[in-house]
Amino acid sequence: MKITNAEVFLTCPGRNFVILKIETDQGVVGYGDGTLNGREKPVVSCLQDCVIPMLIGMDPRRIEDVWQLLYRGAYWRGGPVAMSAIAAVDLALWDIKGKMAGMPVYDLLGGRSREKLQLYGHAAGRDIAATIDAVSAWIEQGYRTVRAQTGVPGLNTIYGVQSSSNPGIGSAPPRADLPPVHQWDSDAYLKVVPELFEQLALTFGDQARFLHDTHHRLRPIEAARLAKELEPFHLFWLEDVCRPELAERFRLIRSASTTPLALGEVFHTIQECQPYIEEGLIDFIRVAAIHAGGITHTRRIIDFSALHDVRIGLHGPPDVSPIGMAAQVHLGAWAPNFGVQEWAVFPASEMDDVFRHEHWIERGHVIPSEASGLGVTFNETNAKKHEFKRSYLGVNRLMDGTVWNY
Ligand code: GCO
Numbered sequence: 001m002k003i004t005n006a007e008v009f010l011t012c013p014g015r016n017f018v019i020l021k022i023e024t025d026q027g028v029v030g031y032g033d034g035t036l037n038g039r040e041k042p043v044v045s046c047l048q049d050c051v052i053p054m055l056i057g058m059d060p061r062r063i064e065d066v067w068q069l070l071y072r073g074a075y076w077r078g079g080p081v082a083m084s085a086i087a088a089v090d091l092a093l094w095d096i097k098g099k100m101a102g103m104p105v106y107d108l109l110g111g112r113s114r115e116k117l118q119l120y121g122h123a124a125g126r127d128i129a130a131t132i133d134a135v136s137a138w139i140e141q142g143y144r145t146v147r148a149q150t151g152v153p154g155l156n157t158i159y160g161v162q163s164s165s166n167p168g169i170g171s172a173p174p175r176a177d178l179p180p181v182h183q184w185d186s187d188a189y190l191k192v193v194p195e196l197f198e199q200l201a202l203t204f205g206d207q208a209r210f211l212h213d214t215h216h217r218l219r220p221i222e223a224a225r226l227a228k229e230l231e232p233f234h235l236f237w238l239e240d241v242c243r244p245e246l247a248e249r250f251r252l253i254r255s256a257s258t259t260p261l262a263l264g265e266v267f268h269t270i271q272e273c274q275p276y277i278e279e280g281l282i283d284f285i286r287v288a289a290i291h292a293g294g295i296t297h298t299r300r301i302i303d304f305s306a307l308h309d310v311r312i313g314l315h316g317p318p319d320v321s322p323i324g325m326a327a328q329v330h331l332g333a334w335a336p337n338f339g340v341q342e343w344a345v346f347p348a349s350e351m352d353d354v355f356r357h358e359h360w361i362e363r364g365h366v367i368p369s370e371a372s373g374l375g376v377t378f379n380e381t382n383a384k385k386h387e388f389k390r391s392y393l394g395v396n397r398l399m400d401g402t403v404w405n406y
């Protein structure tokens with residue numbers, strides 16, 4: 001069996017996505033996702049200029065060998081662009097294998113460990129009262145895990161608020177075609193967040209468990225203070241309190257409290273995850289299958305985490321396409337150490353023109369589809385109608401103008 005052709009689709013049905021199609025000499029076709037938010041075109045080039053020429057003629061059944069060739073076989077290894085490109089190939093090959101076997105990918109991984117996967121949704125508001133309203137809406141839909149973010153007095157913009165339920169809180173970029181500029185002040189943030197979770201605990205009691213994303217913005221000593229102050233509210237997790245480059249700095253945060261910690265959405269390899277998992281510095285690993293080398297490599301990270309009693313909460317923001325999300329549904333259905341799945345599918349009607357699947361959402365859970373492969377169909381004609389629009393993630397600046405972690 002041979003790979004005969006591969007084609008990249010850069011489509012924007014409300015969000016930009018990089019989708020790879022792999023065709024075979026037996027007529028079976030697979031689709032993968034290699035979207036890297038704000039850096040879509042470099043992945044397209046990596047696929048078209050470097051990866052696809054190597055794939056043609058290879059046996060699509062040899063997923064491991066293809067993976068090793070693209071990763072180990074490359075002198076310039078790793079990084080977000082290459083690992084997303086490898087992920088796109090890997091997902092497409094698992095899709096092909098599942099279609100050939102007539103089985104959903106979770107069956108190829110070892111079968112389902114559960115009937116349904118618990119999801120968390122994003123609730124956000126300009127202020128605490130608005131966040132409480134947004135949380136209520138999720139709880140009414142049956143969600144028992146909800147991420148809560150709130151506006152910070154004195155800051156015009158903040159991660160997680162402007163992009164979801166309050167599109168009004170956004171900052172104009174210096175030029176319309178440049179990244180939007182956000183503001184950051186740790187003291188102002190640290191004042192409001194404990195208050196938010198106190199109010200949520202008072203309002204909702206045991207009805208839900210809450211998550212919160214600091215998006216890498218605090219220093220370790222500030223992060224340790226936040227984790228400690230949130231301890232009485234028993235969060236489901238506190239995410240990305242600091243940049244993860246220096247694992248040893250997390251010892252301070254870890255020893256300061258029993259608030260569960262999650263991290264890893266910006267990791268691409270098992271080696272980056274290793275110190276955190278091995279030393280028990282986190283409770284949840286957050287890699288995304290589409291940024292961590294696909295199903296093949298993410299499965300290794302999941303197994304390694306299971307060995308150290310770390311659960312998975314794979315990254316599922318709106319910048320992961322339904323194909324990438326499906327890969328995570330299959331991994332989560334199989335993983336013995338599943339924790340929760342983030343579900344932030346971008347709400348655009350154009351999405352349905354392009355992607356169709358039967359992964360079923362019910363009362364805060366996803367029930368995996370039994371269709372063969374990844375279980376998502378991709379409408380190429382419609383995808384071509386939705387043209388790519390350049391977009392950037394924001395840039396963060398402290399109040400005096402200093403560039404800070406986004
Ligand atoms: C999350 C993430 C995302 C990222 C985004 C960057 O926890 O969902 O932090 O919102 O900001 O994926 O492209």
Ligand code: MG
Nearest residue numbers: 213239240265
């Ligand atoms: Mg995050």
